[in-house]
Amino acid sequence: MKRRGLKNKKGISPVIATVLLIAMVIVMGLIVFLWVKNMVGETVEKFEKNIELVCEEVSFDADYYDGYLYLSNMGIVPIFGIKVKIFGEGSHETVDLGEIIDNWPEAGLNIGGTFEGEISLDSSIKKIELIPVLVGDSDDGRKTYTCENDLSIQEIII
Amino acid sequence: MFIHNKKAISIMIGYILLVTITIVISLLVYQWISSYIPKDSIKCDEGVSIFIKDVNYENGKLNLTIKNNGLFNVAGFIIHGTNNSEKELATIDLSGNLDSSGGGIKARNAIIFGGTNKNGIKSNEERNILFDLNEEIYSIEITPVRYQEEDNRMRFVICGNAKTSERLTND
Numbered sequence: 538m539k540r541r542g543l544k545n546k547k548g549i550s551p552v553i554a555t556v557l558l559i560a561m562v563i564v565m566g567l568i569v570f571l572w573v574k575n576m577v578g579e580t581v582e583k584f585e586k587n588i589e590l591v592c593e594e595v596s597f598d599a600d601y602y603d604g605y606l607y608l609s610n611m612g613i614v615p616i617f618g619i620k621v622k623i624f625g626e627g628s629h630e631t632v633d634l635g636e637i638i639d640n641w642p643e644a645g646l647n648i649g650g651t652f653e654g655e656i657s658l659d660s661s662i663k664k665i666e667l668i669p670v671l672v673g674d675s676d677d678g679r680k681t682y683t684c685e686n687d688l689s690i691q692e693i694i695i
Numbered sequence: 696m697f698i699h700n701k702k703a704i705s706i707m708i709g710y711i712l713l714v715t716i717t718i719v720i721s722l723l724v725y726q727w728i729s730s731y732i733p734k735d736s737i738k739c740d741e742g743v744s745i746f747i748k749d750v751n752y753e754n755g756k757l758n759l760t761i762k763n764n765g766l767f768n769v770a771g772f773i774i775h776g777t778n779n780s781e782k783e784l785a786t787i788d789l790s791g792n793l794d795s796s797g798g799g800i801k802a803r804n805a806i807i808f809g810g811t812n813k814n815g816i817k818s819n820e821e822r823n824i825l826f827d828l829n830e831e832i833y834s835i836e837i838t839p840v841r842y843q844e845e846d847n848r849m850r851f852v853i854c855g856n857a858k859t860s861e862r863l864t865n866d
Contacts, residue, residue, distance in 0.1 A: 551705070558708055559715065566719035573723055580730045587730040596855060600784035607786045609775065611838060611855040613737060649773045649804035649840070649853055651786035 581680050583614075583673035592684035595669045597646070599691040601656075606638070608652040608667075617645035618670035620683055625661050631668075645672070658695060667691040737845045739854035742766030745839045748821060752863045757789075757826040758797075761837065765857070768814035769839045771799060771807035773853060776832040776863075785836040785860070789826055797825030803851065805840045812842050812849040836860040 549557070581588045596612030610616055618641070619634040635641040638654040646652055658665070669684045684690075744765030751758040763769055775785035790801050799806040799822065808822055809815015816822055838858040842849040 555708055555711070559711060562712055562715045562719075566716065570719065570723050573727075580727075582730060586732070590731070598784050600782070602782055607782070607784045609784055609786050611773075611853055611858070613850075613852055647804065648851065649838075651775055651788050651804075653786050 581673040581675045581682050583671060583682075588671055588673040588682045589684075589686075591671060591673070592669070592682075592686055592689050595671070595684055595689045597667075597669065597691060599667050599693055601658075601665070601693045601695060604655055604657065605653050606634075606656045608646060610646045610648060610650050613648060614671065615645055615647050616669045617672040617681060620668040620670060622666040622668060623658070623662055624664045624666070625659065626663075634667075662695050664692060664694045667693070737843055737850055737852055739839075739841060739843070739852050739856065740767050741856075743769060743839050743841060743854045743857050745769060745772060745816075745837065745857065746859055747835075747837065747861045750835075750861055750863065752832070755828050756794075757792075757828055757832070757835075757863070759824045759826065759835075760821055761824070762821045763816045763818055763839075765839075766818060767841065768818060769816045769841050769854075770809070770814045770851075771802075771805050771816065772837045772839050773805045774826075774835055774837050776828075776835045778830060779833055782833075785834065787830075787832065789828065789832070789835065792826045792828050794825035794827045798822050799824050805851075807840070814841055831864070833864050834860055834862045 583591045591614055594612060595614045595616065596610075597616060598609045598611060600607040608619070620631050621634050621637065622629055622631045638656055640654050642650075642652070667690065669689050670681050671684060672679055672681050674680075742765050745761050745763050747759065748762045749758075749760035759774075761772065774789045776787040776789050777783075777785045778787060788804055790804055790806055793799060793801050793806055799808050801807075802811055806824060807815065836858060837860070839854045841852050841854060843852050844850075
């Protein structure tokens, strides 16, 4: 078998090949980085840490009496909003408190702040859960975050 | 069998690729994990305590004497009230009813002494405060507040564990 010679074959010089390879790796790295970042989701921060950690510091008292909902923020985290999970007969739904109460303050419930508002609940409703909503900073500006962990949620039996 | 004239990436370039990929992945992981590193959350010191030494409620005027019986200085307190005996949670903010002829100033939702960023009520000290209430109050609840240093700045902290209450009227 004759060996084919590789004379007069053109190719890229090793230096240029190295530069190209490194450039390709950097571009691929950036593509992977952006892809993973989108997949993981945007990080929302509050008090210079991940807002999920701040949720654990939320502390508020709640009471329902005579058609009124009472809230008192005795923690160190301002509460921007509240989501209300309403449990009825075999079903539940979650609504924003601002949608069922007229006088929820726009800036939320500050540290040490209190709130009382009239809320009409159907007689079939057995209990409600109050889920705090915080506001933090992300790359795209201010964003809200709902604290779904059990420590933050207040339950009221109707 | 010898492998002559077979093309492959040179070892040097292989190393460069591996190191570069490792650096990129580690930067990704660091950026993601760094925000999850828990920092110590600011908490009220355990020895903080105030109590209502004396209270006089007459004709809508509330005269309150509080004493710092804790180990730490406090800045003041938050005062909430209820207007009937069946309400368990005190949500009427009485700080807006402060009578300025008495002691203290209103700051945020609290009554503080000694100015902002200062814990003006030292241990064993008393303060007298007057309130001009515009509705009948059944009971009051006071919670001490402090300024505590965190990351070289003073932060306003509510000491919810040191809350104390007092009934003003018989229902």
